[in-house]
Amino acid sequence: MTKTITLDGKTIPFTDGQxxxxxxxxxxxxxxxxxxxxxxxxxxxxxxxxxxxxGRNCSACTFPAAEGQDVIxxxxxxxxxxxxxxQMLFVEGNHFCPSCEKTGNCQLxxxxxxxxxxxxxxxxxxxxxxxxxxxxxxxxxxxxxxFCTLCVRASREQDGKDVFGIVGRGINKNLAVNSAxxxxxxxxxxxxxxxxxxxxxGAILIKRTGYQVPIGQRIYDHHEINEVTLLSENxxxx
Amino acid sequence: xxxxxxxxxxxxxxxxxxxxxxxxxxxxxxxxxxxxxIEQLADLLSIPRTQILGVVEFYSFLHLQPRGHYDIxxxxxxxxxxxxxxxxxxxxxxxxxxxxxxxxxxxxxSLDNTSCTGLCDQxxxxxxxxxxxxxxxxxxxxQIAGLVNxxxxxxxxxxxxxxxxxxxxxxxxxxxxxxTKGEALQATFALGTSATLAExxxxxxxxxxxxxFKTAMKWRFCSEEAETTRYVVCNADEGEPGTFKxxxxxxxxxxxxxxxxxxxxxxxxxxxxxxxxxxxxLFLFEPLQAVLQNRRNAGLLGNNILGQVVDFDIEICLGxxxxxxxxxxxxIESLEGKMGIPRNRPPYPVTQGYLGKPTVVNNVxxxxxxxxxxxxxxxxxxxxxxxxxxxxKILSISGDCARPxxxxxxxxxxxxxxxxxCGADDVLGVQIGGPSGTFIANDELQRKLxxxxxxxxxxxxxxxxSRNILDIVNNFTHFFAHESCGFCTPCRVGTSLLKKQLDxxxxxxxxxxxxxxLEELCQLVKNYSHCGLGQTAANPIxxxxxxxxxxxxxxxxxxxxxxxxxxxxxxxxxxxxxxxxDAGAHLAQIGEDHD
Numbered sequence: 093m094t095k096t097i098t099l100d101g102k103t104i105p106f107t108d109g110q111x112x113x114x115x116x117x118x119x120x121x122x123x124x125x126x127x128x129x130x131x132x133x134x135x136x137x138x139x140x141x142x143x144x145x146x147g148r149n150c151s152a153c154t155f156p157a158a159e160g161q162d163v164i165x166x167x168x169x170x171x172x173x174x175x176x177x178x179q180m181l182f183v184e185g186n187h188f189c190p191s192c193e194k195t196g197n198c199q200l201x202x203x204x205x206x207x208x209x210x211x212x213x214x215x216x217x218x219x220x221x222x223x224x225x226x227x228x229x230x231x232x233x234x235x236x237x238x239f240c241t242l243c244v245r246a247s248r249e250q251d252g253k254d255v256f257g258i259v260g261r262g263i264n265k266n267l268a269v270n271s272a273x274x275x276x277x278x279x280x281x282x283x284x285x286x287x288x289x290x291x292x293x294g295a296i297l298i299k300r301t302g303y304q305v306p307i308g309q310r311i312y313d314h315h316e317i318n319e320v321t322l323l324s325e326n327x328x329x330x
Numbered sequence: 331x332x333x334x335x336x337x338x339x340x341x342x343x344x345x346x347x348x349x350x351x352x353x354x355x356x357x358x359x360x361x362x363x364x365x366x367x368i369e370q371l372a373d374l375l376s377i378p379r380t381q382i383l384g385v386v387e388f389y390s391f392l393h394l395q396p397r398g399h400y401d402i403x404x405x406x407x408x409x410x411x412x413x414x415x416x417x418x419x420x421x422x423x424x425x426x427x428x429x430x431x432x433x434x435x436x437x438x439x440s441l442d443n444t445s446c447t448g449l450c451d452q453x454x455x456x457x458x459x460x461x462x463x464x465x466x467x468x469x470x471x472x473q474i475a476g477l478v479n480x481x482x483x484x485x486x487x488x489x490x491x492x493x494x495x496x497x498x499x500x501x502x503x504x505x506x507x508x509x510t511k512g513e514a515l516q517a518t519f520a521l522g523t524s525a526t527l528a529e530x531x532x533x534x535x536x537x538x539x540x541x542x543f544k545t546a547m548k549w550r551f552c553s554e555e556a557e558t559t560r561y562v563v564c565n566a567d568e569g570e571p572g573t574f575k576x577x578x579x580x581x582x583x584x585x586x587x588x589x590x591x592x593x594x595x596x597x598x599x600x601x602x603x604x605x606x607x608x609x610x611x612l613f614l615f616e617p618l619q620a621v622l623q624n625r626r627n628a629g630l631l632g633n634n635i636l637g638q639v640v641d642f643d644i645e646i647c648l649g650x651x652x653x654x655x656x657x658x659x660x661x662i663e664s665l666e667g668k669m670g671i672p673r674n675r676p677p678y679p680v681t682q683g684y685l686g687k688p689t690v691v692n693n694v695x696x697x698x699x700x701x702x703x704x705x706x707x708x709x710x711x712x713x714x715x716x717x718x719x720x721x722x723k724i725l726s727i728s729g730d731c732a733r734p735x736x737x738x739x740x741x742x743x744x745x746x747x748x749x750x751x752c753g754a755d756d757v758l759g760v761q762i763g764g765p766s767g768t769f770i771a772n773d774e775l776q777r778k779l780x781x782x783x784x785x786x787x788x789x790x791x792x793x794x795x796s797r798n799i800l801d802i803v804n805n806f807t808h809f810f811a812h813e814s815c816g817f818c819t820p821c822r823v824g825t826s827l828l829k830k831q832l833d834x835x836x837x838x839x840x841x842x843x844x845x846x847x848l849e850e851l852c853q854l855v856k857n858y859s860h861c862g863l864g865q866t867a868a869n870p871i872x873x874x875x876x877x878x879x880x881x882x883x884x885x886x887x888x889x890x891x892x893x894x895x896x897x898x899x900x901x902x903x904x905x906x907x908x909x910x911x912d913a914g915a916h917l918a919q920i921g922e923d924h925d
Contacts, residue, residue: 136674137818139858149857154674176854180823214827214851236453239816257380260387261652261669263826265816270380273367 097161101150106157113141113152113174116165117325122318123165124174124203126292127240128153130325132249133144138181140203165323175207176214181193183214186235187220187293193302194294196310200238201293203318217263224269227276229283229299236295237267247287255281267295334359335367339374346375347685349385349667353392354609354650358459361908362396381668388669388815390444390651391460391609398440400434400478402426404466407446407571408761408805409728409791415454418466419443425475439478445653445809446571447610450728451497451735452790459484460612494613496578497735500751502722503714504702505583505738512630514589514704515596519638519841527553530700532708534720538695538788539558539565539656540763542719542861545696551680553598553686561692562595562603563684565661569608570654572789574726576694578736579615580607583698584621588644590697591637593704594690595642603644604684606661609651618646653813657861658691659683660815671817672861695724695788714740716876719780720780727752729761729792737790739779746775754792759799759877764789765806766866769799769873799878800836800885803870807832810867810923821864824855826870840886848882849875892919 094105097112097131099121106115111134116123127138135206136154144164152165164170189195221234239258247255255276259268271278281288283298290296295302307313338355342348349371363386372379385393386657404410404419417900419441423430426439451456452464461484463474470491477487498505518526531546537661551559564587579587591603607614622644625631633641647665649924655664659673662684679810683689692700699721703711712720717743725748728734739748745760759771762779763786770777772783777783793802811825831848834840852868852875859865875882897917905915 134556134674136860139819139860151674151860156676173854173858177858180819181828183827186822214823215830217826238819239822254378254380257378257384259384260816261381261389262812262814262816263822264387265822268380268383270378272365272379281672 095159099159099163100166110157110159112155115157122322123152129242133244139177175209178204178209179213181238183212183216196307196313199292202312206317230288230298231297233295236293239265242290243287246290248266250286253280255279289302335370346377347667357392362393384669392650398438400439402458403442403444405447406443408802409450412451413453418454422471440650445521448574448577450572461492491799496582499735500737502738508586509705511585512887514593514701515636517705518593526704527597529708530703533703533711535699539693542781549597552688557688559687560598560600560901561684561689562600564589564591565691566694567606567608567649567656569656570789571786572764572791575724575788579694586701587694587697590701592642596640601641603647607648609649654815671815716780718782725788725790727790730794731792741780742778744776756794758793758795758797761791765870771877799874803874806870818860820855820858825867835885839892841889841892845882
């Protein structure tokens with residue numbers, strides 16, 4: 093017999109071991125997220141995927157689906173609060189969309205549009221963060237890092253390397269690379285590594301590929317992130 | 331150094347679990363963690379250097395840049411402030427000729443703030459190279475400055491500088507009659523482990539760290555796991571500002587705490603236990619090792635305890651300055667030599683804890699009580715207290731009272747009754763359960779200390795009418811921003827935003843909507859954070875905003891909006907570049923009101 097949960101009043105099936113996120117994606121329901129990617133171990137840190145499970149806030153990407161759960165994903169309260177969490181990610185770093193190569197392909201920007209974010213709301217932190225252009229093929233702009241750890245997980249779990257790590261505590265967290273010099277050029281990162289292509293923002297970019305697709309013709313210029321994500325992630329839920 | 335690190339790793343059998351202990355040793359020897367040591371450790375332990383760097387940057391007592399030969403830290407807890415910390419720090423900086431947060435040019439001494447050192451009943455307090463300095467005053471500072479400037483080794487410093495007193499002011503059910511060594515284990519083996527667990531169940535004992543999960547239930551869950559390698563962990567990472575009772579229990583009742591852990595081990599079938607001792611309690615490390623050795627010699631630890639088929643031993647692991655490690659899953663991460671980041675749950679530690687194995691984590695006081703219950707039975711304990719909160723609670727009382735120290739009181743006692751015994755009058759309010767708990771005002775003193783009303787891990791800070799509530803809230807809010815682990819967005823960014831927003835209001839830059847914005851932010855951080863730290867970080871603001879809204883409102887300007895930063899100062903670079911300084915190159919902070 094198929095086990096089910098209720099998502100926004102709709103009955104959807106799940107299999108044992110699935111998270112709420114996996115069950116929802118498989119059922120064609122989008123739950124906003126940034127640190128989650130179906131190919132890697134769930135992390136549960138961005139908190140955008142917070143849903144109400146039987147009245148309690150849980151991260152959909154890490155919380156196991158279980159019989160009898162009544163899950164709320166679409167509500168005004170959740171949308172408002174997810175927007176504020178997205179605003180937090182914006183003010184914490186330095187995100188200047190108009191001058192960023194990732195604009196239009198950026199998941200942070202796309203989620204912000206999806207949640208109808210029209211301003212920063214919170215005071216900007218303007219942190220001083222470095223660029224690392226040392227690698228011949230890959231650039232790190234720390235200003236845009238949101239600490240989702242996708243590059244960390246991709247490098248470890250898929251590339252079989254350990255190029256990246258998140259170090260430090262609290263608001264001083266930062267993305268570090270695994271070389272004595274602290275520079276990307278001295279790591280074993282290759283431009284074809286998954287880790288070089290997984291960044292949801294413009295923090296990790298491939299050199300000499302900028303602006304090949306003109307602004308206005310990019311992924312999220314024509315499609316909302318919910319459509320794009322469901323299309324690309326649905327295969328993983330099967 | 332290469333030889334030192336090599337030898338150190340050998341001593342620790344090249345176990346990555348011991349990374350924190352290894353780094354503590356490197357820090358102590360070289361005053362920082364040199365880059366070369368990180369390289370060597372990555373190689374010897376076969377872990378990425380980012381993992382080592384992560385740990386070094388995570389814990390407050392580890393540094394990438396050298397500290398002074400004498401590294402002096404002064405406790406920044408509100409109670410230390412109330413005892414004159416500000417003036418003490420200024421005098422210390424002047425006498426030592428070093429700025430707060432800096433290392434003196436000759437490298438001899440460094441000075442900085444640190445979170446609560448657990449010496450709130452004998453502050454202003456601090457640490458020198460990890461050892462406690464209590465009741466600091468100008469004459470002691472003169473003495474310390476002299477010892478530093480003559481570079482007198484710490485072992486030759488007068489011992490009274492390091493005197494830490496128990497200050498046990500009122501004993502009760504537990505502290506009146508400590509068990510004799512081995513008594514709880516004999517009782518457990520005589521009665522049988524299942525019957526002993528039934529007694530603990532009968533006692534109604536709930537976790538003493540503050541969360542109050544039923545102890546017997548936790549132990550039963552763990553014992554029912556299919557995986558038979560299990561662990562017992564004692565949480566002695568007493569970091570909640572205003573709490574210091576575990577320090578006293580480990581100083582004077584350690585045998586009973588270890589016995590409680592051993593009873594737990596016998597019940598759940600664990601062979602290995604750990605006590606995670608906060609780095610601030612380094613001075614207890616050697617005495618506790620001696621207690622453990624005595625217990626091994628007496629057949630109360632090791633193989634075949636008291637001739638039974640029970641093998642169990644306890645290892646002491648030191649923290650390195652991180653409040654978050656009091657959260658049980660962060661504590662387990664730290665025990666494994668990692669950054670103290672709380673895990674996603676489920677799974678809970680009772681099913682997947684230390685090294686992924688079933689693990690019971692309990693507070694120091696919980697183990698102390700469990701040992702007594704094993705001896706005296708469940709009813710003995712359950713007779714005292716309230717319906718849902720059995721037995722007694724050991725309180726750490728500090729702040730504005732005549733007799734700060736340790737008080738054991740029955741659960742259900744009113745706050746007023748506690749204030750009467752500790753000698754507090756002219757009370758403005760009391761912080762119950764530390765910054766993560768609740769601030770109660772002086773018209774609520776009939777409220778009860780119990781899980782039904784005011785749950786508490788034992789921190790009890792008294793404020794008299796001379797204190798400024800916003801100063802208190804400010805201290806607590808800055809504390810949480812400093813201690814947030816940074817894992818999740820709402821806490822990492824939210825605690826810093828709370829700090830900024832509160833500072834803005836307190837400094838008089840707030841305008842009409844700013845208190846509402848503050849409250850909204852509080853709710854966001856509270857409702858969406860990953861763990862207890864973020865979920866309670868807004869409590870100081872929320873609990874005072876509810877009681878004293880007028881205090882916050884009075885700070886606001888009578889204008890509709892003021893920017894959160896200095897507009898004119900922000901133009902300074904542009905003025906310099908344009909070589910202009912005319913009136914048109916300046917901006918007023920507050921614009922004309924447009925109707």
